[in-house]
Amino acid sequence: MSTIHLHGLTVYQQQRCLLDPLDLGLHPGEALTVLGESGSGKSLLAHAIMGTLPAGLRAEGELRTDGRRYPLHDAANRRHLWGELLAILPQEPVTALDPTMRVLPQVAEGWRGDGHLARDAARRRLDSLGLQAAEHHYPHQLSGGMAQRVAFAAATLGGARLLLADEPSKGLDSAACDTLRRLLQQHLDSGQCLLTITHDIALARALGGQVLVMQGGEVVEHGPASRILSRPAHPYTQALLAAEPQAWPAIAHPAAGDWLLQGRGLAKAYGSQQLFRDVDIDLAAGERVALLAASGAGKSTLGNMLLGLTRADHGSVRYRDGLPRTAWQKLYQDPVQAFAPRVPLHTALHDVLKRCGQPWSALEALLHRLKLGPALLQRLPSQVSGGELQRLALIRTLLLRPALLFADEPTSRLDPLTQRDTVHCLLDELGRIGCALLLVTHDAALADKATARRIRL
Template sequence: MHANPSTTGLLAVDDLAIHVGGRALLQGISFQLHAGEALSLVGESGAGKSLLAQAIMGNLPPALRASGAITIDGITTRAEDAASRRALWGRKLALLPQEPTVALNPLQRVAPQLAEVYTLLHGQPQGEAATRAQQELARAGLGQATAHYPWQLSGGMAQRAVAAITLAGGAPVLMVDEPTKGLDNHWRDRTVEVFRSVLQAGGCLLAITHDMAVAQALGGQVIVLRHGQAVEQGAIGKVAAQPQHPFTRQLMDADPARWLPFAAPQTGEPVVQARGISKTYGAQQLFAPMDLQIRSGERVAVQGPSGTGKSTLGNVLLGLLPPDTGSVARSQGLRPHTFQKLYQDPVGSFAPHISLAQSLRDAARLHRCDWKAVQRRLEQLRVPESLLERKPEQVSGGELQRIALARVLVAQPALLFADEPTSRLDPITQQEAMHILLSATQETGAALMLVTHDEHLAAAVATRRIGLKAEPQAGH
């Protein structure tokens, strides 16, 4: 380890590569970030964006090998010398990970997890740290959720909680992995404002995102990754306005804002009917008594701010939760397992200790689906079969979401509740996945309920929308 001149800035990466065995997952990555500068990594799912952040942290899975040099605040280490960078965690270097449920301790309430940062990193007394934690969570719109456990939060709320904990350390080098997925426009913009305040305070930011609007709002530089290599690199304004590489142009053209509306489906008889259903969580009513009917073939978008009960509504219709009032009736004669859910957090929907191949084969056997049909679906979704040898934690969030989509379609659902199903996918893969999802539901006449914060995606896909609103006093 050695000190470099201050000209290297806060974070510099020189010729970083990551290999598994003899195969390169990422190679030839170099950049520098000075105080006040941002860099966004964009590109296809599985291109190595999250691996790059893990390599900088010194937190790569054991089977992977890094090479190159990494400089943090003037201190240079070899990329493979992970232990030397771990000593910087929290104080100099922080990572907001892609999956909030993995980052949070499920056995501890949210507020104490944040208070620990103020106690351990800043030496604040416990009472003072607890008060500060309450204040920061309130600023993140989580004032009513400070006593909740992580599993009691919606996906967007958990995302904001992890962001508050990550930022509390005050590390000058901040890396964020898909920080705005699952957030409505209000909280997406607020999150971008928070990151910009880190830059104004003299920090630097490395942002991994599939949202080009977020990259443009952050400003600074951009690197476009494909197949583990940088195919384009430069100022975000110039790259977005005049992309030079064909893949970058593909990314820009695949933005949902540019999608043409999908053809309207044929609808049939009601699949599910709900009368007077409502659900309350603690002191907050998530949704007031409502009547709802979903017909076969329908495509319904469910929208509303984080924490307003979108996922809960789906769980009630699927029979995973009972309504507090009212009743839910399914169509007669449906096969078992024909009400299916595609989860917002794909990690939580797979058994962690068995291979992805085993999970898919178990689903195929349960639903009497030919394995060759599963293979064809994986091929459509551009999932290499070699990935299935791995466990869920060993693939990217985007790759896991595509595998989850392939698995849920094995069941040939009559009603598919898809909870932010493309939020972890790059625009190109997102467009392909939605085509596959809509084609599959059209073939079988399945009804689709789609939770999304993306107005453009909802406009292109849905035949009607259900809007849920936040109660002002709920703090969400």
């Protein structure tokens, strides 16, 4: 297979350059992993290659392979290459999956050979990802980690020469991450090209090959993974590697106050799949608790049950009297699902300020603390990065001054530096308003730093 070359690739919003011009060679059998801060243009790189940039953005430059040239400003000239040359695993798998189709036929659509073999190939791929029981599910019946694996199966079944994997390990437990690494390595071993966009430094180390580090739409370091991930030259890369949760200093947590809620004998099943049973859980004002389990074990379902968003098959939840309905808040694992897609962010946040009687300065202070420019609020949710939208969702929730925040993988789209700053901001704000935290995460080091108590399903 031949190398895929990208020349002068850049992305503009009107006359504003969002991604500085860059030249890349994607070599068969060699990984290229892109690291960098949230909102630095990593996902724009992938969508510029595919021709799937959001409305209002345009790409310039050229893709060259097999003696052919594809100008990137023409988003339609690569459509016929989808599945055969190009495939993308998007950052938001829930929005990429068809909500009206079951998992098995949806994955089978990626097969490029004999249609009679498509279901068998799809079933084998799902089995390899531990999704045997999910082939008849609809996307809304999947956990975030399961949806990520289903999207991976659909993107890779056709054997495209270049796989663009945008945050493929997001929302996966350690066992599922190990499976993902093996599958990505198999893709490389078969002589295909791989461009992975990730905040997962462990994944970048495992894939090896080349690493490209981005900051503010600019490439600040590019070279062999073995060198950059052990002896980084640029100060930003050095700071990025030093910001992993296990390197954080210890965090002091407040003492628990009066009880907030009590769950007794909670159980939930979907069809023949029993998620959990006989779960007792108590949460008190101001305490910080981590909820840990494998992907698909029911962490999000249990949290939703405690908030009254999901009905328990058995058991009950008792709440402390005297608290308003807005006292119980959730940060969704997929922040794009938490915003109306056609409502500008400015309007969405202004409506919350009106509802809770907070001044505009309260929003400005949180934007500054989380390093988000006010200009982002003029955009639609689809026009900001996943990491930016995740922080905006956090701001919107904090403005409501809740008594309990159920945070479902609240930093899954953030680079290590931004994650560290965001978690410290979150804990500071929760301490200031006396809010309890129920944190769902697959990151044991993050759970150890951010919470004082852990519950395992």
